[in-house]
Amino acid sequence: MNPKEGIEERKKRRRISNRNSARKSRMKKQQQMDTLQIEITKMESEKVVLKEQIDLVAGNYFEMESENKVLKAQYDELTERLQSLNSFLKMIGFVNGYEIEIPEMPQTLVEPWQLPCSNGVANTGMFKC
Known part of the structure; x- marks a missing residue:
C-alpha cells in the first residue's frame, strides 16, 4: 500500500467515524x-389542574367574603339594636x-376570634394560645 492510499483510507475511516x-x-x-x-x-x-384549584379557591374566597360582609352587617345591626334596648331599659328604670x-357584652361576643383557649381541647397547632 502506498502512502497516498493510506491517507485516503484514514480519511475514509474518519468520515465514517464522524458520520457515526x-x-x-x-x-x-x-x-x-x-x-x-x-x-x-x-x-x-399540572397547570390546568392548578388553575382549576385556584379558580375553586378564589370562588370560595369571594363567597366567604360576601357571607362575611352579610354577617358583619347583621352583627352591626344587632349591636345597635341591643344598645338601643339597653338605653330603653335604663330609661324605664330611671322613670x-x-x-x-x-x-357589658362579653368580649368573646364582640371579638369571637379571640376566644380563650382551653387546655382540655386538643391543639391542632393551627391556633396558638
Missing part, C-alpha cells in the same frame, strides 16, 4: 427533545325610680 458521531449526537438530541416534550405535556396538565344594671 453525528448520528449518535442527533439521536441523543432527539431523545432530549422527546423528554422535554413529555415534561412540557406533564407541566401543561320608675330604680336602677337597672345591664352587663
